[in-house]
């Protein structure tokens with residue numbers, strides 16, 4: 001399997017780190033693109049070097065490099081995950097404003113009918129954010145907000161992260177980290 005992973009400047013860099021580790025474990029070929037906003041947010045919220053994160057990917061692209069494989073529909077992939085996904089990036093995708101490589105790769109996924117999963121994060125959400133998210137949902141984009149979950153009785157933040165990462169993995173038929181839900 002070949003996936004594009006985009007990171008933009010919303011809070012939640014740790015979710016991307018965990019996703020990349022899991023994709024790596026499943027032998028997925030990872031094509032990574034990180035916006036400047038994502039690099040800044042990453043620095044603020046996580047004790048993990050961005051360069052170490054890039055080591056988890058098979059290919060890493062400069063967000064300004066529009067002239068590269070993932071900018072073209074002729075480069076076949078199994079889809080893309082944007083995690084975390086800022087409201088600016090949501091707006092860009094919803095309006096076809098592909099002014100950087102991450103936005104262009106997402107635009108390509110939509111036009112080629114490939115799976116696009118986003119993990120958008122903002123609180124509270126404005127009508128503008130919701131309008132843009134609705135536009136994406138209507139175009140087949142899978143929206144996985146990193147919401148807290150309690151029915152699984154989490155005891156750590158890691159439990160919450162694993163839950164979100166599992167929801168992403170399941171979209172690509174990859175093994176989930178958390179067990180299937182069974183009501184007692």
Ligand SMILES: Cc1cc2nc3c(=O)[nH]c(=O)nc-3n(C[C@H](O)[C@H](O)[C@H](O)COP(=O)(O)O)c2cc1C
Pocket residue numbers: 007008009010011035036037038040041044085086087088089121122123
């Ligand atoms: C520490 C930090 C946290 C941020 N968290 C969010 C967030 O959760 N959601 C969001 O939409 N923007 C957030 N932002 C703002 C975006 O990073 C900013 O709008 C940026 O221009 C997004 O650009 P990008 O989508 O190209 O990465 C945050 C910025 C910083 C510095």
